Amino acid sequence: MNGVVIKQIGDISIGDSAYFAKTVTEADVMMFAMLSGDYASHHVDESFAQTTLFKSRIAHGMLTAGLICPVLRLLCGDGSTTRSQEIAFKSAVLLNDTVTVKGEVTEVSEDDKVVTIEVVCTKQGHVEGDRPLVLGTFKQALVV
Amino acid sequence: MNGVVIKQIGDISIGDSAYFAKTVTEADVMMFAMLSGDYASHHVDESFAQTTLFKSRIAHGMLTAGLICPVLRLLCGDGSTTRSQEIAFKSAVLLNDTVTVKGEVTEVSEDDKVVTIEVVCTKQGHVEGDRPLVLGTFKQALVV
Numbered sequence: 001m002n003g004v005v006i007k008q009i010g011d012i013s014i015g016d017s018a019y020f021a022k023t024v025t026e027a028d029v030m031m032f033a034m035l036s037g038d039y040a041s042h043h044v045d046e047s048f049a050q051t052t053l054f055k056s057r058i059a060h061g062m063l064t065a066g067l068i069c070p071v072l073r074l075l076c077g078d079g080s081t082t083r084s085q086e087i088a089f090k091s092a093v094l095l096n097d098t099v100t101v102k103g104e105v106t107e108v109s110e111d112d113k114v115v116t117i118e119v120v121c122t123k124q125g126h127v128e129g130d131r132p133l134v135l136g137t138f139k140q141a142l143v144v
Numbered sequence: 145m146n147g148v149v150i151k152q153i154g155d156i157s158i159g160d161s162a163y164f165a166k167t168v169t170e171a172d173v174m175m176f177a178m179l180s181g182d183y184a185s186h187h188v189d190e191s192f193a194q195t196t197l198f199k200s201r202i203a204h205g206m207l208t209a210g211l212i213c214p215v216l217r218l219l220c221g222d223g224s225t226t227r228s229q230e231i232a233f234k235s236a237v238l239l240n241d242t243v244t245v246k247g248e249v250t251e252v253s254e255d256d257k258v259v260t261i262e263v264v265c266t267k268q269g270h271v272e273g274d275r276p277l278v279l280g281t282f283k284q285a286l287v288v
Contacts, residue, residue: 004189032179035172035207040223045148052223062210063210073182083233086228086231087230088227088228092225
């Protein structure tokens with residue numbers, strides 16, 4: 001994903017797909033806490049986190065959602081921006097989980113240069129029928 | 145927002161509100177690029193960014209959305225997690241813009257311990273009638 005890729009709306013087709021995978025580390029979670037200002041205990045305090053349903057610290061949902069950005073970029077190119085999104089968080093991301101994000105173009109609106117992308121995030125080792133981590137729908141606008 | 149605040153569903157009422165404000169710096173945007181893997185040119189390349197509609201680098205939408213997390217925490221306490229969200233991005237956040245996030249509880253479901261929060265993000269200097277930066281609806285679950 002080096003360099004600049006500019007796409008025109010005619011370059012994008014229904015069925016285009018891309019993926020990105022990343023291991024979510026303790027450093028990532030602490031960095032996101034610093035960035036967002038959200039130091040909630042289930043993200044930063046292992047002792048507290050062990051008393052929760054998850055038995056361990058979990059990543060911020062919005063951090064996992066952030067991993068979707070590179071897929072939107074791969075599909076729509078540099079200079080495209082998100083107009084709207086709907087996300088359902090289905091399962092928690094624990095430290096050192098590897099998250100795979102897959103995106104697929106499901107709609108291309110040539111008139112307003114907006115592309116609809118359906119996204120699913122799964123955990124490494126995910127098997128068919130497992131609950132995904134995140135499901136999302138993104139409307140990405142080509143604004144350059 | 146120091147220390148741990150645990151809330152029970154009975155502690156939360158329709159009309160509860162909270163806010164958080166933060167100036168989005170160049171360092172924030174570069175850190176989010178590193179964290180997410182999204183180095184799209186309109187976020188990290190000032191020369192490219194000057195050729196776009198925005199005439200300058202803009203923050204990742206998901207970085208702005210991340211600033212909503214502290215408000216969800218203030219309203220629902222530690223150990224609450226986001227079940228789903230809908231976000232509309234209405235206007236770009238430029239470097240050094242100060243973003244104010246306001247959240248208000250609009251629904252409390254005692255049975256499944258889910259709280260609905262309406263969020264609006266505005267830019268400092270925003271006046272009534274200006275276009276907001278972000279509008280969002282969050283379903284926050286109390287899971288501790």
